Amino acid sequence: MKTAFPELVGNSMLKERFRDEILGGTLAHAYILEGQDGSGKHLFSRLFAAALSCENKENDDFPLPCGVCPTCKKILSGNSPDLIYIGRKDKATIGVDPIRELRLDTAVAPNDLDVKLYVIEEAQLMTIQAQNALLLTLEEPPEYVRFLLLCESASPLLETIKSRAPLLRMEPLSGGLISEELKKRSPEAASLAKNDPAAFSELVAASDGSLGRALSYLDAGTQKALIAKRTLAKDFIRLAGSEKRAAETVDLLSRFPQKREELTETCSMILTALRDLAAIKRVDEPTLYFFSELSLAEELAYPLSLPKILGLEQSVAALSESINRNANIRLALTAFASDAGLL
Numbered sequence: 001m002k003t004a005f006p007e008l009v010g011n012s013m014l015k016e017r018f019r020d021e022i023l024g025g026t027l028a029h030a031y032i033l034e035g036q037d038g039s040g041k042h043l044f045s046r047l048f049a050a051a052l053s054c055e056n057k058e059n060d061d062f063p064l065p066c067g068v069c070p071t072c073k074k075i076l077s078g079n080s081p082d083l084i085y086i087g088r089k090d091k092a093t094i095g096v097d098p099i100r101e102l103r104l105d106t107a108v109a110p111n112d113l114d115v116k117l118y119v120i121e122e123a124q125l126m127t128i129q130a131q132n133a134l135l136l137t138l139e140e141p142p143e144y145v146r147f148l149l150l151c152e153s154a155s156p157l158l159e160t161i162k163s164r165a166p167l168l169r170m171e172p173l174s175g176g177l178i179s180e181e182l183k184k185r186s187p188e189a190a191s192l193a194k195n196d197p198a199a200f201s202e203l204v205a206a207s208d209g210s211l212g213r214a215l216s217y218l219d220a221g222t223q224k225a226l227i228a229k230r231t232l233a234k235d236f237i238r239l240a241g242s243e244k245r246a247a248e249t250v251d252l253l254s255r256f257p258q259k260r261e262e263l264t265e266t267c268s269m270i271l272t273a274l275r276d277l278a279a280i281k282r283v284d285e286p287t288l289y290f291f292s293e294l295s296l297a298e299e300l301a302y303p304l305s306l307p308k309i310l311g312l313e314q315s316v317a318a319l320s321e322s323i324n325r326n327a328n329i330r331l332a333l334t335a336f337a338s339d340a341g342l343l
């Protein structure tokens with residue numbers, strides 16, 4: 001079988017599906033592609049555009065897209081006028097105007113390809129009005145038009161949109177695959193893996209299955225902040241399961257970030273860690289998302305009962321909510337400490 005999208009790591013189901021649909025001529029006009037930041041949605045959109053028009057599409061000696069024909073080169077270098085990206089630019093949402101423009105543009109035949117591919121970035125940020133405008137085009141698109149709606153989560157999209165566009169997801173990559181790719185792509189990663197394997201495996205575990213995120217963590221400053229947050233998450237859980245001393249609690253609370261955004265991020269990290277611990281209590285071979293080693297997760301889970309873990313999850317979720325509601329950070333942390341039984 002023809003290899004498809006070799007530049008995209010993992011995601012074998014997605015690749016096979018699109019290969020079969022492109023070669024079999026059974027493509028839908030629109031797809032929703034869900035995946036977190038750094039999961040490869042943009043890379044896929046370029047490869048998909050190239051695959052649609054590749055001159056070696058029927059030739060089994062080449063992967064799909066071949067990457068070497070003039071058409072592939074033009075598309076992959078970002079120089080094809082028939083691959084069109086629509087985003088929010090500096091606005092908070094995607095309003096109806098750019099979607100109306102898009103609709104007018106679909107009436108114009110492709111410049112030099114057989115297809116015109118419209119990629120809507122952060123499609124979940126389209127206003128209801130914009131989505132309704134898009135729907136008009138999705139109902140009766142010209143034959144040469146294709147859409148990819150990229151989003152972190154498709155849940156804000158209207159049912160009417162979802163009913164016209166199959167929903168596909170980027171697969172999270174395994175820790176092994178991420179660490180292999182990091183070492184292959186970045187000399188910094190390779191040297192970190194060699195000289196500080198513990199920090200390297202922390203980084204891989206924190207990437208949450210996203211290669212793009214893992215690459216961004218290679219920046220020294222980001223990495224340091226990340227490790228501080230992960231250590232804090234583990235220390236919080238350790239303290240929650242041990243005999244408390246007031247001094248330790250005060251010290252722990254002082255390490256929580258004072259900026260809202262970072263504090264929210266810390267909360268979501270602690271929640272992921274707690275969910276790992278809950279999974280350990282529930283099943284024999286849990287899939288872990290925060291911990292890179294089962295042994296440490298088991299050690300932290302040991303003194304905690306499942307109801308206690310679930311209670312801690314609630315306390316952390318409540319802290320995150322009050323931070324998002326703009327509560328005073330110091331007061332919110334104190335309330336959290338007492339709620340989580342640290343005081």
Ligand SMILES: [Zn+2]
Nearest residue numbers: 054066069072
């Ligand atoms: Zn090609």
